[in-house]
Amino acid sequence: MIGASSMKIAVATIALVPVLRQTLLCTLVLATVGCSRMSESWKEEVRLSDDRLIEVERTAKGRITRDIAMRATGWIPEETTIRIPQLDGYAKPPVWRSGLIPVVMDYDRASSTWSVVATYMFCSTWYDMGRPASPYVQYDSVGGEAWRVVPLQPGWVGRRANLQTYIRPTGVPPRLREVDKEMDWRQSAEQFQFVSTTWKTNC
Incomplete structure:
Protein backbone atom coordinates (compact mmCIF):
# COMPACT_ATOMS: atom_id res chain seq x y z
CA MET A 1 0.00 0.00 0.00
CA VAL A 33 5.16 44.18 -17.69
CA GLY A 34 4.94 47.88 -16.85
CA CYS A 35 7.98 47.81 -14.59
CA SER A 36 10.93 48.38 -16.92
CA ARG A 37 13.03 51.33 -15.89
CA MET A 38 13.64 54.26 -18.22
CA SER A 39 16.37 56.88 -18.03
CA GLU A 40 16.94 59.20 -20.99
CA SER A 41 19.15 62.25 -21.48
CA TRP A 42 19.53 64.53 -24.48
CA LYS A 43 20.33 68.05 -25.68
CA GLU A 44 17.51 70.11 -27.14
CA GLU A 45 17.18 73.31 -29.14
CA VAL A 46 14.64 75.73 -27.65
CA ARG A 47 13.35 78.89 -29.33
CA LEU A 48 12.61 81.67 -26.83
CA SER A 49 10.07 84.45 -27.36
CA ASP A 50 12.86 86.91 -28.25
CA ASP A 51 13.69 84.52 -31.13
CA ARG A 52 16.94 83.42 -29.52
CA LEU A 53 17.72 79.74 -30.08
CA ILE A 54 19.38 78.10 -27.10
CA GLU A 55 20.36 74.54 -26.29
CA VAL A 56 19.37 72.97 -22.97
CA GLU A 57 20.17 69.60 -21.42
CA ARG A 58 17.21 67.43 -20.47
CA THR A 59 16.59 64.14 -18.69
CA ALA A 60 13.54 61.94 -18.21
CA LYS A 61 13.26 59.09 -15.73
CA GLY A 62 10.35 56.77 -15.15
CA ARG A 63 8.86 53.37 -15.88
CA ILE A 64 8.12 51.96 -19.32
CA THR A 65 4.66 50.48 -19.80
CA ARG A 66 4.44 47.37 -21.97
CA ASP A 67 1.75 45.19 -23.47
CA ILE A 68 1.57 41.41 -23.01
CA ALA A 69 3.93 40.98 -25.97
CA MET A 70 6.46 43.13 -24.07
CA ARG A 71 6.28 45.97 -26.60
CA ALA A 72 6.81 49.45 -25.15
CA THR A 73 3.49 51.32 -25.16
CA GLY A 74 4.39 54.44 -23.19
CA TRP A 75 5.99 55.61 -19.99
CA ILE A 76 5.08 56.82 -16.51
CA PRO A 77 7.15 59.91 -15.55
CA GLU A 78 8.92 60.00 -12.22
CA GLU A 79 11.30 62.91 -12.81
CA THR A 80 12.11 65.29 -15.64
CA THR A 81 14.85 67.91 -15.56
CA ILE A 82 16.03 70.90 -17.60
CA ARG A 83 19.53 72.31 -17.28
CA ILE A 84 19.83 75.81 -18.74
CA PRO A 85 23.36 76.91 -19.72
CA GLN A 86 25.04 80.16 -18.78
CA LEU A 87 24.03 82.72 -21.41
CA ASP A 88 25.29 86.28 -21.84
CA GLY A 89 22.77 88.71 -20.38
CA TYR A 90 20.68 85.96 -18.77
CA ALA A 91 20.57 84.87 -15.14
CA LYS A 92 21.53 81.21 -14.76
CA PRO A 93 18.93 79.25 -12.77
CA PRO A 94 19.44 75.97 -10.92
CA VAL A 95 18.37 72.76 -12.63
CA TRP A 96 14.59 72.62 -13.05
CA ARG A 97 13.26 69.36 -11.63
CA SER A 98 9.72 67.97 -11.45
CA GLY A 99 7.51 64.92 -11.91
CA LEU A 100 5.52 66.85 -14.53
CA ILE A 101 6.04 67.23 -18.28
CA PRO A 102 7.45 70.66 -19.23
CA VAL A 103 5.58 72.23 -22.15
CA VAL A 104 7.03 75.71 -22.66
CA MET A 105 9.85 77.78 -21.16
CA ASP A 106 10.95 81.38 -21.61
CA TYR A 107 13.02 84.20 -20.15
CA ASP A 108 11.90 87.71 -19.20
CA ARG A 109 14.85 90.11 -19.34
CA ALA A 110 13.05 92.91 -17.50
CA SER A 111 12.65 90.80 -14.35
CA SER A 112 15.56 88.37 -14.94
CA THR A 113 13.06 85.53 -14.66
CA TRP A 114 13.12 82.09 -16.19
CA SER A 115 9.72 80.39 -16.37
CA VAL A 116 8.66 76.83 -17.13
CA VAL A 117 5.03 75.79 -17.60
CA ALA A 118 4.40 72.08 -17.13
CA THR A 119 1.46 69.68 -17.06
CA TYR A 120 0.74 66.12 -15.96
CA MET A 121 0.35 62.96 -18.01
CA PHE A 122 -1.66 60.71 -15.66
CA CYS A 123 -4.62 61.20 -13.34
CA SER A 124 -2.63 59.86 -10.38
CA THR A 125 -0.28 62.84 -10.67
CA TRP A 126 -3.24 65.24 -10.78
CA TYR A 127 -4.65 63.66 -7.62
CA ASP A 128 -1.26 63.90 -5.89
CA MET A 129 -1.24 67.62 -6.76
CA GLY A 130 -4.56 68.06 -4.95
CA ARG A 131 -6.73 68.11 -8.11
CA PRO A 132 -5.99 71.73 -9.11
CA ALA A 133 -8.43 73.62 -11.36
CA SER A 134 -5.70 74.41 -13.89
CA PRO A 135 -3.97 71.49 -15.62
CA TYR A 136 -0.78 73.59 -15.81
CA VAL A 137 1.80 74.57 -13.21
CA GLN A 138 4.10 77.58 -13.61
CA TYR A 139 7.60 77.55 -12.12
CA ASP A 140 9.70 80.73 -11.86
CA SER A 141 13.36 81.30 -11.08
CA VAL A 142 14.08 84.99 -10.45
CA GLY A 143 17.66 86.21 -10.73
CA GLY A 144 19.07 82.69 -10.62
CA GLU A 145 17.33 81.80 -7.36
CA ALA A 146 15.54 78.52 -6.60
CA TRP A 147 12.52 77.56 -8.67
CA ARG A 148 9.16 78.18 -7.04
CA VAL A 149 5.58 77.48 -8.04
CA VAL A 150 3.53 80.60 -8.81
CA PRO A 151 -0.03 81.13 -10.13
CA LEU A 152 -0.25 80.61 -13.88
CA GLN A 153 0.00 84.04 -15.49
CA PRO A 154 -2.60 84.92 -18.16
CA GLY A 155 0.14 85.71 -20.66
CA TRP A 156 0.96 82.01 -20.96
CA VAL A 157 -2.50 81.06 -22.20
CA GLY A 158 -2.32 80.17 -25.87
CA ARG A 159 1.48 79.91 -25.88
CA ARG A 160 2.81 77.27 -28.23
CA ALA A 161 5.00 74.53 -26.79
CA ASN A 162 8.71 75.00 -27.40
CA LEU A 163 9.82 71.92 -25.45
CA GLN A 164 9.69 68.29 -26.54
CA THR A 165 6.72 66.65 -24.83
CA TYR A 166 6.58 63.45 -26.87
CA ILE A 167 9.26 61.42 -25.14
CA ARG A 168 9.65 57.97 -26.66
CA PRO A 169 10.11 55.14 -24.16
CA THR A 170 12.22 53.39 -26.81
CA GLY A 171 14.76 56.19 -26.71
CA VAL A 172 15.34 59.88 -27.42
CA PRO A 173 17.94 61.07 -29.96
CA PRO A 174 21.06 62.49 -28.27
CA ARG A 175 20.30 65.90 -29.81
CA LEU A 176 16.88 67.25 -30.75
CA ARG A 177 16.81 70.05 -33.28
CA GLU A 178 13.95 72.49 -33.63
CA VAL A 179 12.88 70.93 -36.93
CA ASP A 180 12.78 67.45 -35.37
CA LYS A 181 10.46 68.64 -32.61
CA GLU A 182 8.06 70.16 -35.13
CA MET A 183 7.24 66.73 -36.53
CA ASP A 184 6.46 65.31 -33.08
CA TRP A 185 4.52 68.44 -32.07
CA ARG A 186 1.91 67.75 -34.74
CA GLN A 187 1.23 64.31 -33.25
CA SER A 188 0.92 65.51 -29.65
CA ALA A 189 -2.32 65.89 -27.70
CA GLU A 190 -3.76 69.40 -27.33
CA GLN A 191 -2.50 69.99 -23.80
CA PHE A 192 1.06 69.35 -25.00
CA GLN A 193 0.80 71.61 -28.08
CA PHE A 194 -0.41 74.80 -26.41
CA VAL A 195 -1.08 76.12 -22.93
CA SER A 196 -4.81 75.64 -23.31
CA THR A 197 -7.59 76.79 -20.99
CA THR A 198 -10.18 74.84 -22.98
CA TRP A 199 -8.58 71.50 -22.19
CA LYS A 200 -10.28 69.83 -19.24
CA THR A 201 -9.14 66.78 -17.35
CA ASN A 202 -11.04 63.52 -17.72
CA CYS A 203 -9.90 62.33 -14.31
Missing part, protein backbone atom coordinates in the same frame (compact mmCIF):
# COMPACT_ATOMS: atom_id res chain seq x y z
CA ILE A 2 2.79 2.37 0.85
CA GLY A 3 4.49 1.66 -2.46
CA ALA A 4 1.28 2.33 -4.39
CA SER A 5 0.68 5.60 -2.54
CA SER A 6 4.23 6.75 -3.17
CA MET A 7 3.85 5.95 -6.84
CA LYS A 8 0.63 8.00 -7.05
CA ILE A 9 2.30 10.95 -5.34
CA ALA A 10 5.28 10.75 -7.69
CA VAL A 11 3.04 10.64 -10.75
CA ALA A 12 0.99 13.59 -9.48
CA THR A 13 4.14 15.58 -8.76
CA ILE A 14 5.52 14.94 -12.25
CA ALA A 15 2.20 16.02 -13.74
CA LEU A 16 2.36 19.29 -11.79
CA VAL A 17 5.82 20.25 -13.06
CA PRO A 18 4.61 21.78 -16.38
CA VAL A 19 1.86 23.64 -14.53
CA LEU A 20 4.30 25.02 -11.98
CA ARG A 21 6.72 26.00 -14.74
CA GLN A 22 3.95 27.85 -16.60
CA THR A 23 2.82 29.57 -13.40
CA LEU A 24 6.36 30.75 -12.67
CA LEU A 25 6.72 32.05 -16.22
CA CYS A 26 3.45 33.97 -16.01
CA THR A 27 4.50 35.46 -12.67
CA LEU A 28 7.78 36.65 -14.15
CA VAL A 29 5.99 38.18 -17.15
CA LEU A 30 3.49 39.99 -14.95
CA ALA A 31 6.29 41.28 -12.78
CA THR A 32 8.09 42.63 -15.82
Whole structure:
Protein backbone atom coordinates (compact mmCIF):
# COMPACT_ATOMS: atom_id res chain seq x y z
CA MET A 1 0.00 0.00 0.00
CA ILE A 2 2.79 2.37 0.85
CA GLY A 3 4.49 1.66 -2.46
CA ALA A 4 1.28 2.33 -4.39
CA SER A 5 0.68 5.60 -2.54
CA SER A 6 4.23 6.75 -3.17
CA MET A 7 3.85 5.95 -6.84
CA LYS A 8 0.63 8.00 -7.05
CA ILE A 9 2.30 10.95 -5.34
CA ALA A 10 5.28 10.75 -7.69
CA VAL A 11 3.04 10.64 -10.75
CA ALA A 12 0.99 13.59 -9.48
CA THR A 13 4.14 15.58 -8.76
CA ILE A 14 5.52 14.94 -12.25
CA ALA A 15 2.20 16.02 -13.74
CA LEU A 16 2.36 19.29 -11.79
CA VAL A 17 5.82 20.25 -13.06
CA PRO A 18 4.61 21.78 -16.38
CA VAL A 19 1.86 23.64 -14.53
CA LEU A 20 4.30 25.02 -11.98
CA ARG A 21 6.72 26.00 -14.74
CA GLN A 22 3.95 27.85 -16.60
CA THR A 23 2.82 29.57 -13.40
CA LEU A 24 6.36 30.75 -12.67
CA LEU A 25 6.72 32.05 -16.22
CA CYS A 26 3.45 33.97 -16.01
CA THR A 27 4.50 35.46 -12.67
CA LEU A 28 7.78 36.65 -14.15
CA VAL A 29 5.99 38.18 -17.15
CA LEU A 30 3.49 39.99 -14.95
CA ALA A 31 6.29 41.28 -12.78
CA THR A 32 8.09 42.63 -15.82
CA VAL A 33 5.16 44.18 -17.69
CA GLY A 34 4.94 47.88 -16.85
CA CYS A 35 7.98 47.81 -14.59
CA SER A 36 10.93 48.38 -16.92
CA ARG A 37 13.03 51.33 -15.89
CA MET A 38 13.64 54.26 -18.22
CA SER A 39 16.37 56.88 -18.03
CA GLU A 40 16.94 59.20 -20.99
CA SER A 41 19.15 62.25 -21.48
CA TRP A 42 19.53 64.53 -24.48
CA LYS A 43 20.33 68.05 -25.68
CA GLU A 44 17.51 70.11 -27.14
CA GLU A 45 17.18 73.31 -29.14
CA VAL A 46 14.64 75.73 -27.65
CA ARG A 47 13.35 78.89 -29.33
CA LEU A 48 12.61 81.67 -26.83
CA SER A 49 10.07 84.45 -27.36
CA ASP A 50 12.86 86.91 -28.25
CA ASP A 51 13.69 84.52 -31.13
CA ARG A 52 16.94 83.42 -29.52
CA LEU A 53 17.72 79.74 -30.08
CA ILE A 54 19.38 78.10 -27.10
CA GLU A 55 20.36 74.54 -26.29
CA VAL A 56 19.37 72.97 -22.97
CA GLU A 57 20.17 69.60 -21.42
CA ARG A 58 17.21 67.43 -20.47
CA THR A 59 16.59 64.14 -18.69
CA ALA A 60 13.54 61.94 -18.21
CA LYS A 61 13.26 59.09 -15.73
CA GLY A 62 10.35 56.77 -15.15
CA ARG A 63 8.86 53.37 -15.88
CA ILE A 64 8.12 51.96 -19.32
CA THR A 65 4.66 50.48 -19.80
CA ARG A 66 4.44 47.37 -21.97
CA ASP A 67 1.75 45.19 -23.47
CA ILE A 68 1.57 41.41 -23.01
CA ALA A 69 3.93 40.98 -25.97
CA MET A 70 6.46 43.13 -24.07
CA ARG A 71 6.28 45.97 -26.60
CA ALA A 72 6.81 49.45 -25.15
CA THR A 73 3.49 51.32 -25.16
CA GLY A 74 4.39 54.44 -23.19
CA TRP A 75 5.99 55.61 -19.99
CA ILE A 76 5.08 56.82 -16.51
CA PRO A 77 7.15 59.91 -15.55
CA GLU A 78 8.92 60.00 -12.22
CA GLU A 79 11.30 62.91 -12.81
CA THR A 80 12.11 65.29 -15.64
CA THR A 81 14.85 67.91 -15.56
CA ILE A 82 16.03 70.90 -17.60
CA ARG A 83 19.53 72.31 -17.28
CA ILE A 84 19.83 75.81 -18.74
CA PRO A 85 23.36 76.91 -19.72
CA GLN A 86 25.04 80.16 -18.78
CA LEU A 87 24.03 82.72 -21.41
CA ASP A 88 25.29 86.28 -21.84
CA GLY A 89 22.77 88.71 -20.38
CA TYR A 90 20.68 85.96 -18.77
CA ALA A 91 20.57 84.87 -15.14
CA LYS A 92 21.53 81.21 -14.76
CA PRO A 93 18.93 79.25 -12.77
CA PRO A 94 19.44 75.97 -10.92
CA VAL A 95 18.37 72.76 -12.63
CA TRP A 96 14.59 72.62 -13.05
CA ARG A 97 13.26 69.36 -11.63
CA SER A 98 9.72 67.97 -11.45
CA GLY A 99 7.51 64.92 -11.91
CA LEU A 100 5.52 66.85 -14.53
CA ILE A 101 6.04 67.23 -18.28
CA PRO A 102 7.45 70.66 -19.23
CA VAL A 103 5.58 72.23 -22.15
CA VAL A 104 7.03 75.71 -22.66
CA MET A 105 9.85 77.78 -21.16
CA ASP A 106 10.95 81.38 -21.61
CA TYR A 107 13.02 84.20 -20.15
CA ASP A 108 11.90 87.71 -19.20
CA ARG A 109 14.85 90.11 -19.34
CA ALA A 110 13.05 92.91 -17.50
CA SER A 111 12.65 90.80 -14.35
CA SER A 112 15.56 88.37 -14.94
CA THR A 113 13.06 85.53 -14.66
CA TRP A 114 13.12 82.09 -16.19
CA SER A 115 9.72 80.39 -16.37
CA VAL A 116 8.66 76.83 -17.13
CA VAL A 117 5.03 75.79 -17.60
CA ALA A 118 4.40 72.08 -17.13
CA THR A 119 1.46 69.68 -17.06
CA TYR A 120 0.74 66.12 -15.96
CA MET A 121 0.35 62.96 -18.01
CA PHE A 122 -1.66 60.71 -15.66
CA CYS A 123 -4.62 61.20 -13.34
CA SER A 124 -2.63 59.86 -10.38
CA THR A 125 -0.28 62.84 -10.67
CA TRP A 126 -3.24 65.24 -10.78
CA TYR A 127 -4.65 63.66 -7.62
CA ASP A 128 -1.26 63.90 -5.89
CA MET A 129 -1.24 67.62 -6.76
CA GLY A 130 -4.56 68.06 -4.95
CA ARG A 131 -6.73 68.11 -8.11
CA PRO A 132 -5.99 71.73 -9.11
CA ALA A 133 -8.43 73.62 -11.36
CA SER A 134 -5.70 74.41 -13.89
CA PRO A 135 -3.97 71.49 -15.62
CA TYR A 136 -0.78 73.59 -15.81
CA VAL A 137 1.80 74.57 -13.21
CA GLN A 138 4.10 77.58 -13.61
CA TYR A 139 7.60 77.55 -12.12
CA ASP A 140 9.70 80.73 -11.86
CA SER A 141 13.36 81.30 -11.08
CA VAL A 142 14.08 84.99 -10.45
CA GLY A 143 17.66 86.21 -10.73
CA GLY A 144 19.07 82.69 -10.62
CA GLU A 145 17.33 81.80 -7.36
CA ALA A 146 15.54 78.52 -6.60
CA TRP A 147 12.52 77.56 -8.67
CA ARG A 148 9.16 78.18 -7.04
CA VAL A 149 5.58 77.48 -8.04
CA VAL A 150 3.53 80.60 -8.81
CA PRO A 151 -0.03 81.13 -10.13
CA LEU A 152 -0.25 80.61 -13.88
CA GLN A 153 0.00 84.04 -15.49
CA PRO A 154 -2.60 84.92 -18.16
CA GLY A 155 0.14 85.71 -20.66
CA TRP A 156 0.96 82.01 -20.96
CA VAL A 157 -2.50 81.06 -22.20
CA GLY A 158 -2.32 80.17 -25.87
CA ARG A 159 1.48 79.91 -25.88
CA ARG A 160 2.81 77.27 -28.23
CA ALA A 161 5.00 74.53 -26.79
CA ASN A 162 8.71 75.00 -27.40
CA LEU A 163 9.82 71.92 -25.45
CA GLN A 164 9.69 68.29 -26.54
CA THR A 165 6.72 66.65 -24.83
CA TYR A 166 6.58 63.45 -26.87
CA ILE A 167 9.26 61.42 -25.14
CA ARG A 168 9.65 57.97 -26.66
CA PRO A 169 10.11 55.14 -24.16
CA THR A 170 12.22 53.39 -26.81
CA GLY A 171 14.76 56.19 -26.71
CA VAL A 172 15.34 59.88 -27.42
CA PRO A 173 17.94 61.07 -29.96
CA PRO A 174 21.06 62.49 -28.27
CA ARG A 175 20.30 65.90 -29.81
CA LEU A 176 16.88 67.25 -30.75
CA ARG A 177 16.81 70.05 -33.28
CA GLU A 178 13.95 72.49 -33.63
CA VAL A 179 12.88 70.93 -36.93
CA ASP A 180 12.78 67.45 -35.37
CA LYS A 181 10.46 68.64 -32.61
CA GLU A 182 8.06 70.16 -35.13
CA MET A 183 7.24 66.73 -36.53
CA ASP A 184 6.46 65.31 -33.08
CA TRP A 185 4.52 68.44 -32.07
CA ARG A 186 1.91 67.75 -34.74
CA GLN A 187 1.23 64.31 -33.25
CA SER A 188 0.92 65.51 -29.65
CA ALA A 189 -2.32 65.89 -27.70
CA GLU A 190 -3.76 69.40 -27.33
CA GLN A 191 -2.50 69.99 -23.80
CA PHE A 192 1.06 69.35 -25.00
CA GLN A 193 0.80 71.61 -28.08
CA PHE A 194 -0.41 74.80 -26.41
CA VAL A 195 -1.08 76.12 -22.93
CA SER A 196 -4.81 75.64 -23.31
CA THR A 197 -7.59 76.79 -20.99
CA THR A 198 -10.18 74.84 -22.98
CA TRP A 199 -8.58 71.50 -22.19
CA LYS A 200 -10.28 69.83 -19.24
CA THR A 201 -9.14 66.78 -17.35
CA ASN A 202 -11.04 63.52 -17.72
CA CYS A 203 -9.90 62.33 -14.31
